[in-house]
Amino acid sequence: MDKRAIKAWIMYDWANSAYATTVLAAVLPVFYASVAAATLDADTSASYLAYTHSIGMLCVALLTPLLGTLADLSGRKGDFLKVFSIIGIIATLGFSIIGEGDWLLASALLVISTIGFAGGNTFYDAMLPDLVSAEQRDMISSKGYAYGYIGGGLLLAVNMLMIQQPGWFGMGSTLAGTRLAFISVALWWLVFSIPLFRHAPRRPASPDMPKSWKGYAGVGVRRLRQTFRQIRRFPQLMRLLVAFWFFNDGINTIILMATIYGTSIGIGTADLMLALLLTQFIGFPCTLLLGAWAQRWGAKQVLMVSLSIYICIVILGYFMTSAIHFYLLAGLVGVVQGVSQSTARSLFSNLMPAGRTGEYFGFVNITGKFSSIFGPFVFGWVGQLTGSTRWGILSLIFFFxxxxxxxxxxxxxxxxxxxxxxxQEEEHGWVLHPISGKGSEARSTG
Known part of the structure; x- marks a missing residue:
């Protein structure tokens, strides 16, 4: 077991969580509306931002299964993660030069940074089985999410000061402070990713690895088609995947819609941002503690408890009326959000063939992204049908x-x-028929 590689893997979550908290959740939505799309009306700018997110995630969904396959063939998940991370870092840095009315440039940079962030995470997740044994994955996965909460939360706190008190940082305006915040995220992401760039684990290259990029594409496409057929050999993995489609859609909808829901019932922006910070800092110890429980009692059991708590959060959210209630619910989300995601990740890694984790996590990624459209749609549709976002939030009980x-x-x-x-069959060069499960004398093509 390479302890340096494990520490570097955990530190990467610390690094890229700054993008998730500052750029995606807190700063970019306001910056996009008030600066990049200042020449558009509010409804149009909101629609353009939503379309941009959709385009970015669609690109990720289409790219990562193929790239995950290629990463498995080459054994170099770390190299692919480095490329995607640098793409995301450069695009994040680009936000600092956006001027008033540059909504098209902002949208392009958001698509590119989304590809870099989410694409890199596919290879990051797929590294877990290469680092530690199945018995340790619950704890190590939880540590990654826990340190991500702290890293993202610390920089978000600093970024909020940059924007609200720009003079403390030598900036002359809130806009200048916002630009500095984007630069700080890019540097934070880069600096704390260096350990994983240097110490990422490598597996031996597959004997089917082609000699050219053209050959890579051909083998990658063939292997991807195999994945869609052969994943049916793993009924427990398929069941977990179906469960994931539902509960992950519920979790993502809460993350995406919490600020909008809070605003709709009259909670101020300052309270919403502080509640986001609260979630980060509560998430750190709770993810570690519950991760240890998962290692002792089982990831599935802890995941089920966390999803049950999400049902309570949804019910309490329906009755929420004040900022204090929002803080309490943000604290509850901090308790369960990290451990629900980390235990799901470790469960997936335990149910996947070790030599195909990049490929299979790519499959999880693409199906998860497509399934995630339903939660926000149901939230909006029910809210519109009933005339109240409270019924929209309550509808998420179905997904959990x-x-x-x-x-x-x-x-x-x-x-x-x-x-x-x-x-074992893969190592010996044999494959099973994807439907019958009977042995075949065909040599594996990877």
């Missing part, structure tokens, strides 16, 4: 309830056995 119900059917030990068996 279905996710828990399907998760109950997942047999973790059986799924781990299936993955180990498949990996």
């Amino acid at each position: 309830a279905v996710g828990i119900a399907v998760l109950l059917t997942v047999k973790v030990q059986q799924g781990m056995s299936d993955a180990i068996q498949a990996n």
Whole structure:
């Protein structure tokens, strides 16, 4: 076990979480509306920002399964992560030069930075089985999310001061402070990614690895088609994936819609931002603590408890009326958000063949991105139908309830056995028929 690589892997979450908190959640939405799209009316600018997010995630969904396949063939997930990270860092730095009315440039940079951020995370997640054994993945995965909360929260606190008190940093205006915040995110992401750039684990290259980029594309496409067929060999992984489609959609909808929902019921911007900070700092110890519980009692059990708490959050959110209530709910989200995501990640890694984690995490990524359109749609549709966003937030119970119900059917030990068996067959060059499960004398093509 390479302790330097493990520490570097954990530190990467510290590094790129600054983009998630400062750029995606806190600063960019306001900057886009007030500066980049200042020449557009409010409704149009909001629509353009939503379309931009959709385009970015669609690009990620289409790219990462193929790139994950290529990363598995080459054994160099770290190299792919480095490329995507640098793409995201450069695009984030570009936000600092956007002027009034430059909404098209801002949208282009957001698409590119989204590809860099989310694409890099696909390879980051896929590294986990290369770093530690199955028994340690719950704890290490939780540490990654926990340190991400602290890293993203610390820089967000500094960025808020840059924007609200620009004079403290030698800036003459709030706009200048905002530009400095974007620069700080890019530098933070770069500096704290260097350890993983240097110490990322490598697996031996596949014997099917082509000699040219043209050959890479051909083998990658063929292997991707295999993934869609052969994933049916792993019924426990498929059940977990279906459960993930539902409960992850609920979690993402809460993340995306919390600020809008709070605003709609009269909670001020300052309270919303402070609540976001509260979530980050509560998330750090709780993710570590519950990650340790997952290692002791099982990731599936802890995940089910966290999803049950999300149902309570949704119900309490329906009755929320004041900023104090929003702070309390933000604290509850901090308790369960990190551990729900980290235990899901470790469960996936345990149920996947070790030699195909990049490919399979790419599959999880693309299907998860497409499934994530339904939660916000249901939230908006129910809110519009009833005339109240309260009913919209309450509708999310459906996603968590279905996710828990399907998760109950997942047999973790059986799924781990299936993955180990498949990996042994892969090492010996044999494949199973994707439907019957019977042996085939065809040599594996990767």
